[in-house]
Amino acid sequence: MGNPVLDRRAAEVGDPDSLELRALVADMRDTLDRAGGIGLAAPQIGVSQRVVIFYVPDDSEDRPEDISDLTLRVLVNPVITPIGKKQEEDWEACLSVPGLQGLVPRYTRIRYQGLDLGGAPIDVEAAGFHARVVQHECDHLDGVLYPKRLKDLSKLSYVQEWDPISRSAAEEEAVV
Numbered sequence: 725m726g727n728p729v730l731d732r733r734a735a736e737v738g739d740p741d742s743l744e745l746r747a748l749v750a751d752m753r754d755t756l757d758r759a760g761g762i763g764l765a766a767p768q769i770g771v772s773q774r775v776v777i778f779y780v781p782d783d784s785e786d787r788p789e790d791i792s793d794l795t796l797r798v799l800v801n802p803v804i805t806p807i808g809k810k811q812e813e814d815w816e817a818c819l820s821v822p823g824l825q826g827l828v829p830r831y832t833r834i835r836y837q838g839l840d841l842g843g844a845p846i847d848v849e850a851a852g853f854h855a856r857v858v859q860h861e862c863d864h865l866d867g868v869l870y871p872k873r874l875k876d877l878s879k880l881s882y883v884q885e886w887d888p889i890s891r892s893a894a895e896e897e898a899v900v
């Protein structure tokens with residue numbers, strides 16, 4: 725957060741089947757897997773191009789327990805269209821905003837379109853956690869980090885502070 729590459733609109737990819745794009749996606753996958761994350765956008769590794777990768781949950785309505793079984797999706801030049809106006813808030817974290825989490829409103833149902841690595845079209849309807857991940861990653865391509873989406877800055881916290889156990893300990897200390 726604070727690096728200019730994360731604040732600007734990333735460029736469209738011209739050729740979705742180039743060696744350069746394959747190398748970029750391989751770098752992104754390395755970074756994502758080392759960090760144990762669920763999604764990553766190219767600007768997060770300093771490349772201002774419209775590419776995101778993410779693990780697709782099998783059950784789009786539920787937060788996955790274990791990402792190791794999930795399929796990695798590469799999405800180039802994505803376009804998101806909300807389905808309906810309903811939004812829900814849930815906690816998000818981001819590899820570009822380490823140590824923090826925030827309560828972020830997102831559309832509950834979306835359609836997303838784009839190209840995969842190689843150029844085949846992708847056209848998917850997604851809901852729940854799947855839809856949230858795609859919205860979070862694609863925001864990176866428009867220079868938007870999730871704290872900009874918060875309605876209430878009191879819902880931005882250090883992950884460890886929000887842990888229910890450490891939170892109750894901190895409150896006890898404050899009372900004493």
Ligand code: NI
Nearest residue numbers: 817818819820
């Ligand atoms: Ni992020």
